[in-house]
Each structure stands twice: as structure tokens, then as C-alpha cells.
Amino acid sequence: MLSIGLIGCGTIGTSICKAIDDGTIEAELVAIYDRNLDDVDKLLSTLKRSKPQVMEVTEMVKNIDLLVECASQEAVYEIIPSALHAHCDVMIMSVGAFSDEKLYKTIKELAKENKCKVYLPSGAIVGLDGLKSASAEKIYSVTLTTQKPPRGLAGAPYIIRNKIDLDKITGKTVIFEGPASEAVKAFPANVNVAATISLAGIGFEKTKVKIVANPALTRNIHEISVEGSFGEFTTRVENVPSPSNPKSSYLASLSAIATLRKLADPIQTGT
Ligand SMILES: NC(=O)C1=CN([C@@H]2O[C@H](COP(=O)(O)OP(=O)(O)OC[C@H]3O[C@@H](n4cnc5c(N)ncnc54)[C@H](OP(=O)(O)O)[C@@H]3O)[C@@H](O)[C@H]2O)C=CC1
Ligand SMILES: O=C([O-])CC(=O)C(=O)O
Known part of the structure; x- marks a missing residue:
């Protein structure tokens, strides 16, 4: 065993x-x-x-x-x-x-x-199978859009460095936009999924990441959009956050x- x-x-x-x-x-x-x-x-x-x-x-x-x-x-x-x-x-x-x-x-x-x-593991995202299949040929773009309730981003180095007061966010707010290489360092406990996507697809520099704080949400949402010679797809998962750590989705x-x-x-x- x-x-x-x-x-x-x-x-x-x-x-x-x-x-x-x-x-x-x-x-x-x-x-x-x-x-x-x-x-x-x-x-x-x-x-x-x-x-x-x-x-x-x-x-x-x-x-x-x-x-x-x-x-x-x-x-x-x-x-x-x-x-x-x-x-x-x-x-x-x-x-x-x-x-x-x-x-x-x-x-x-x-x-x-x-x-x-x-x-x-695929972690908190869905669609890695399609991305891996697509990567056997040309992929033109991969974008991850992650939305979390503000408390799901608490403690991230980017939030601390930029003195972002998550309690003051009252509507859907784009907090970060950039390559996966920067996203995983700025939010090391929030978007490891961006790394998994980068490795399966077109790498850390070409994979685009958008992180949104949305106080209207109770779930962590990850949307992946991929365009390539195969065509295009978008996956979206609405994850229940883990009760003991709202940053990490139960999935x-x-x-x-x-x-x-x-x-x-x-x-x-x-x-
Ligand atoms: N691939 C994916 O899709 C996902 C990845 N993750 C990542 O998985 C990891 C675990 O997540 P989760 O269980 O929610 O995290 P938790 O914070 O709930 O648990 C992590 C535990 O590991 C301890 N720890 C951290 N660093 C070390 C170290 N160097 N040596 C020994 N112990 C250590 C922490 O201690 P302390 O409390 O002192 O920090 C804490 O007790 C995190 O890095 C998270 O970002 C999470 C969700 C999705
Ligand atoms: O669990 C999630 O929603 C994603 C996450 O924290 C990570 O990828 O680090």
C-alpha cells in the first residue's frame, strides 16, 4: 500500500x-x-x-x-x-x-x-483537460479571471504592499491585472491555480490574470478563457470556500x- x-x-x-x-x-x-x-x-x-x-x-x-x-x-x-x-x-x-x-x-x-x-492536482479550477489537449497545437491566449469575496484576499503581499483596505470595498473591484508570473507572487495563497494553468498552457509570462474583489459573492469564482487553433472555450467554477480557510476553495x-x-x-x- x-x-x-x-x-x-x-x-x-x-x-x-x-x-x-x-x-x-x-x-x-x-x-x-x-x-x-x-x-x-x-x-x-x-x-x-x-x-x-x-x-x-x-x-x-x-x-x-x-x-x-x-x-x-x-x-x-x-x-x-x-x-x-x-x-x-x-x-x-x-x-x-x-x-x-x-x-x-x-x-x-x-x-x-x-x-x-x-x-x-488541478486544484480549484476546472478545464485543465481541455487546456492540456489544446496545448498539443497552437494556443493564442489564456486568461484567468478570479473573483473572491474581499476576505478571501486578506493577507496577500499585494494587498499589504498597496495598503488596500478590503473592508472599504463596497462593489466589484479589479484589484490586480497582469501576467501569471506576477500574480502568483503577489497573491501566493490565492491564485496557485494561475501557475497550474501556466504550466499546462502557454507559460507564466503569456498567461493573463485578473483578480477581482467582489463583496456580493459568497463563493470563489475562477473563469478560464482559452483561444487556440482548436477553437475557444471558457470554463467557470463557483467554489464553496473552505470553512477553515476562506482563501482556499473546497474543490x-x-x-x-x-x-x-x-x-x-x-x-x-x-x-
Ligand atoms: N493548487 C490549488 O488549486 C490550490 C492551492 N492552495 C495552496 O495549498 C496550500 C495549502 O492550502 P491550505 O491547506 O488551504 O492552507 P492552510 O493555511 O489552511 O494550511 C497550511 C498549513 O501549512 C503550514 N505551513 C506553511 N508553510 C510551512 C512550512 N514551510 N513548513 C511547515 N508547515 C508550513 C501553515 O502554518 P502557518 O499557519 O504557520 O502558516 C499551515 O498550518 C497553500 O499554499 C495554498 O495557497 C490552496 C488552494 C488551491
Ligand atoms: O482555492 C482557490 O480558489 C484558489 C487558491 O486559493 C489558489 O489557487 O491558491
């Missing part, structure tokens, strides 16, 4: 661990870690059958087949290279870290050298769970 170690015991990490614990994912949860020890304790208290050890990544990677990152972009720098050196496969949620081309190349090389796989947790279930399934459906 697949043995899993997980870094980041917050919203997504807890959903994944519960899904392993209740058998939705056929795997063994061997180890968990979070820099916030209260989150570790909270997570442990929700598990009924699994008894993961709490251990740091250097120890964890000696005991697992697959490391799951659901922590932060900085954690990708800290833990993924060690995991690959130790011949572990990895699943990454904080995909925005890959806007750093050097990191992306290093991880790809390490994965090849150590015969490991790097899994990047992101479900997508992580689906990716892990796929690993145990001999039949692979979809592009």
Missing part, C-alpha cells in the same frame, strides 16, 4: 488525512508535519484509525513513498528537493512556487535523475484527494 507523508496540517492537509483515515484514499498515512504544532494536534485529534508519526521532512522521507505538500510556496523550496533526493514521489499544492523557473528546472531534473513523479481539497485516489487506480480516465 502507498505510504504517505504530509507537510501542512491546515485545511487541505486535514481533508487529505481524513480521506486516508476513512478509506476514501487507499494509502497509509505514515507521517505528518507542520511548523504550527497546534495544527498538528488538531489534525491528530480528528483521525480515528490512522496513527501517523510527527516528524520533520529529513526523517519523513526515509519512511514514505510519496510526500504531499499542502503548506506554502516557501515549503516547496524547503522540502521537495530533499524528498526527490530520497527517491520519493511528490504531490504539490503550492504550485505558484514554479513561477521560479530555476526551481522548476531543478525539481524536474531531480525527478528525472531519481526516477520520481511530481503530481500537480482544491477534493482535487488533491482525487489525485491520490488516481494513483491507486489501474484505470486512468481523462487527459
Whole structure:
């Protein structure tokens, strides 16, 4: 059975661990870690059958087949290279870290050298299958428009740097427009999906991102528009935010769970 170690015991990490614990994912949860020890304790208290050890990544990677990152972009720098050196496969949620081309190349090389796989779930978006198919030929443009209730953007470096008072936003307001390369740095906990789209499509510089704060919303909306030699499509998802972290949509947790279930399934459906 697949043995899993997980870094980041917050919203997504807890959903994944519960899904392993209740058998939705056929795997063994061997180890968990979070820099916030209260989150570790909270997570442990929700598990009924699994008894993961709490251990740091250097120890964890000696005991697992697959490391799951659901922590932060900085954690990708800290833990993924060690995991690959130790011949572990990895699943990454904080995909925005890959806007750093050097990191992306290093991880790809390490994965090849150590015969490991790097899994990047679709996360909080829909339509990645179409984008991947379209990228076999010419794509002319890709645009992501993300709308969140203002509290779903709280704490982002761009909001802090520009002293944007989210409480004063009373109508639909465009907060940011620019390439995905800038968006994932300005909003590292809000639009990792822009990175996943960039990697599947036309890259971080050509992928356009618009971020809108909309106080009329209770959901996180992601719209992707793609034009290419295949024709054009637009996808739109209205995501329920996770109760414990309004920045992260619940679909992101479900997508992580689906990716892990796929690993145990001999039949692979979809592009
Ligand atoms: N690909 C996608 O579609 C999506 C990706 N995400 C991303 O997935 C990641 C997890 O999301 P979510 O579960 O909602 O986040 P949470 O904030 O709920 O949980 C993350 C946990 O990881 C901890 N953590 C952060 N950095 C490190 C580190 N370097 N080492 C150890 N622990 C660390 C945090 O601690 P502390 O509280 O101290 O920061 C926190 O306890 C985030 O980066 C998020 O932006 C989210 C939604 C969609
Ligand atoms: O969950 C979402 O709606 C998207 C998100 O936070 C991210 O991509 O980082």
C-alpha cells in the first residue's frame, strides 16, 4: 500500500488525512508535519484509525513513498528537493512556487535523475483537460479571471504592499491585472491555480490574470478563457470556500484527494 507523508496540517492537509483515515484514499498515512504544532494536534485529534508519526521532512522521507505538500510556496523550496533526493514521489499544492523557473528546472531534473513523479492536482479550477489537449497545437491566449469575496484576499503581499483596505470595498473591484508570473507572487495563497494553468498552457509570462474583489459573492469564482487553433472555450467554477480557510476553495481539497485516489487506480480516465 502507498505510504504517505504530509507537510501542512491546515485545511487541505486535514481533508487529505481524513480521506486516508476513512478509506476514501487507499494509502497509509505514515507521517505528518507542520511548523504550527497546534495544527498538528488538531489534525491528530480528528483521525480515528490512522496513527501517523510527527516528524520533520529529513526523517519523513526515509519512511514514505510519496510526500504531499499542502503548506506554502516557501515549503516547496524547503522540502521537495530533499524528498526527490530520497527517491520519493511528490504531490504539490503550492504550485505558484514554479513561477521560479530555476526551481522548476531543478525539481524536474531531480525527478528525472531519481526516477520520481511530481503530481500537480488541478486544484480549484476546472478545464485543465481541455487546456492540456489544446496545448498539443497552437494556443493564442489564456486568461484567468478570479473573483473572491474581499476576505478571501486578506493577507496577500499585494494587498499589504498597496495598503488596500478590503473592508472599504463596497462593489466589484479589479484589484490586480497582469501576467501569471506576477500574480502568483503577489497573491501566493490565492491564485496557485494561475501557475497550474501556466504550466499546462502557454507559460507564466503569456498567461493573463485578473483578480477581482467582489463583496456580493459568497463563493470563489475562477473563469478560464482559452483561444487556440482548436477553437475557444471558457470554463467557470463557483467554489464553496473552505470553512477553515476562506482563501482556499473546497474543490482544491477534493482535487488533491482525487489525485491520490488516481494513483491507486489501474484505470486512468481523462487527459
Ligand atoms: N493548487 C490549488 O488549486 C490550490 C492551492 N492552495 C495552496 O495549498 C496550500 C495549502 O492550502 P491550505 O491547506 O488551504 O492552507 P492552510 O493555511 O489552511 O494550511 C497550511 C498549513 O501549512 C503550514 N505551513 C506553511 N508553510 C510551512 C512550512 N514551510 N513548513 C511547515 N508547515 C508550513 C501553515 O502554518 P502557518 O499557519 O504557520 O502558516 C499551515 O498550518 C497553500 O499554499 C495554498 O495557497 C490552496 C488552494 C488551491
Ligand atoms: O482555492 C482557490 O480558489 C484558489 C487558491 O486559493 C489558489 O489557487 O491558491
